Amino acid sequence: MAGMDKTLHIIGGGMAGSEAAWQAARAGVNVVIHEMRPKVETFAHRTGNLAEMVCSNSFRSDDDEQNAVGLLHWEMRQAGGLIMQMADRHRLPAGGALAVDRDPFSQSVTDALHALPNVSVSHEEITGLPDTGHWIIATGPLTSDALGQAIARETGAERLAFFDAIAPIVYADSIDMSVVWAQSRYDKGETEAEQKAYLNCPMTKPQYEAFIDALLAADKTEFHEGETAGYFDGCLPIEVMAERGRETLRHGPMKPIGLTNAHAPSDKPYAVVQLRRDNALGTLFNIVGFQTKMKYGAQTDVFRMIPGLENASFARLGGIHRNTFINSPTLLDAQMRLKSRPNIRFAGQITGVEGYVESSAMGLLAGRMAAAEILGQTLPQVPQDTAMGALIHHITGGAEAKTFQPMNVNFGLFRPVDGLKGGRRGRKDRYKAYTDRAKAAWAAWLDQSALDAA
Numbered sequence: 001m002a003g004m005d006k007t008l009h010i011i012g013g014g015m016a017g018s019e020a021a022w023q024a025a026r027a028g029v030n031v032v033i034h035e036m037r038p039k040v041e042t043f044a045h046r047t048g049n050l051a052e053m054v055c056s057n058s059f060r061s062d063d064d065e066q067n068a069v070g071l072l073h074w075e076m077r078q079a080g081g082l083i084m085q086m087a088d089r090h091r092l093p094a095g096g097a098l099a100v101d102r103d104p105f106s107q108s109v110t111d112a113l114h115a116l117p118n119v120s121v122s123h124e125e126i127t128g129l130p131d132t133g134h135w136i137i138a139t140g141p142l143t144s145d146a147l148g149q150a151i152a153r154e155t156g157a158e159r160l161a162f163f164d165a166i167a168p169i170v171y172a173d174s175i176d177m178s179v180v181w182a183q184s185r186y187d188k189g190e191t192e193a194e195q196k197a198y199l200n201c202p203m204t205k206p207q208y209e210a211f212i213d214a215l216l217a218a219d220k221t222e223f224h225e226g227e228t229a230g231y232f233d234g235c236l237p238i239e240v241m242a243e244r245g246r247e248t249l250r251h252g253p254m255k256p257i258g259l260t261n262a263h264a265p266s267d268k269p270y271a272v273v274q275l276r277r278d279n280a281l282g283t284l285f286n287i288v289g290f291q292t293k294m295k296y297g298a299q300t301d302v303f304r305m306i307p308g309l310e311n312a313s314f315a316r317l318g319g320i321h322r323n324t325f326i327n328s329p330t331l332l333d334a335q336m337r338l339k340s341r342p343n344i345r346f347a348g349q350i351t352g353v354e355g356y357v358e359s360s361a362m363g364l365l366a367g368r369m370a371a372a373e374i375l376g377q378t379l380p381q382v383p384q385d386t387a388m389g390a391l392i393h394h395i396t397g398g399a400e401a402k403t404f405q406p407m408n409v410n411f412g413l414f415r416p417v418d419g420l421k422g423g424r425r426g427r428k429d430r431y432k433a434y435t436d437r438a439k440a441a442w443a444a445w446l447d448q449s450a451l452d453a454a
């Protein structure tokens, strides 16, 4: 056990744990990475290396002016991130995307960490929550069962999920409000905001029938081997509901009752698709109950058949995966510490971000925050206008806690820049304004938060 010494213990040497270790060690802190592989395996990893990429070899767009994930790359490079350094070293040709030669990449991350005198790697599974010492839990979507149970006991079972059930998320400014109206079912709620909390897309019978046909015909993704389809009735994919009967959705998430079309009060819709606000900023809306295993290309085609969403832009498409994650908006403070046990931070995909890049980014922040605390310093708050800040703000407070599901970085998480045109037309200028603002804020934060090694 660590005692109250100044060592940082990191459980999980994946994307987040490796980056956290690098950041903390470079700040002068002693780090022990506890990684269970290769002794204990997961169904997706193949090696005993740190930072193994379990599936695709892509870090997605590398465009730091027009793309939020490209901006996250830029911010991590500026912060001397190990994951980006090695991704750049082992880059493969892939147009505007950053594709990575996976085995040399993870080998280089492993070697770089082993080469630091103040980092050691202990190959063991950690099965309980430590009472003392400084810890980061970065055990990812495939957190081992024993540790998952220990986390559930601490947080309450309802605050730890073993599957995600991601409904697609639409940018608010791409929804056609001349078709869609705002109303909660039966106008429920005390305040006007609550009574108008949902956006409703009406469907006629022919539109509904065509939609069901498209759902049934769409290409679907299979579960990975070992990733059993253990989802519950509460989060069935919509296409599975449609397979159970053509009317099932109309009696489930698409039921038209308790709603009056504000644009045509005497027309009774045959079915209604509802969208619910997904963040405090009101820039993102999720399609309620629309978790799906349809392939991404099929999703955009099918969802744009919904009246009012013909021109929808998607901040995130739907999915269902084996994915262990905590309800960060209720459980973590702004420093990524577990409120009930502040000696433990969480980082990576288990905090409710999604993807290699986002997970590494949250590792970078957790590593720096933990190092600062150990060195007796406090980091200034991460500016919300950076990609890092938009993500951490979302998971530790900006997201709706009740419907919290894993999130990719996207411009919908950013505060609007005043005076810029909304909609598709203004998009290029708007994205450039977001990324310019973010870069200035991130550079200033890095300057202010330079740590003095003890």
Ligand SMILES: Cc1cc2nc3c(=O)[nH]c(=O)nc-3n(C[C@H](O)[C@H](O)[C@H](O)COP(=O)(O)OP(=O)(O)OC[C@H]3O[C@@H](n4cnc5c(N)ncnc54)[C@H](O)[C@@H]3O)c2cc1C
Binding pocket: 011, 012, 013, 014, 015, 016, 017, 034, 035, 036, 037, 042, 044, 045, 051, 052, 054, 055, 056, 057, 058, 124, 125, 126, 127, 138, 139, 140, 141, 142, 143, 144, 147, 224, 322, 347, 348, 349, 350, 354, 355, 356, 357, 359, 360
């Ligand atoms: C099947 C599958 C496919 C995916 N495909 C993609 C993709 O194509 N693109 C993408 O961007 N993301 C993908 N992801 C998500 C991807 O796993 C994450 O984005 C990223 O790896 C998360 O980083 P992390 O550090 O949080 O977790 P990981 O990289 O998974 O690292 C967690 C580490 O913790 C270790 N560990 C777990 N429990 C314990 C324990 N109790 N004690 C000690 N060590 C432990 C694990 O062995 C692992 O090394 C996929 C996930 C899965 C499950």
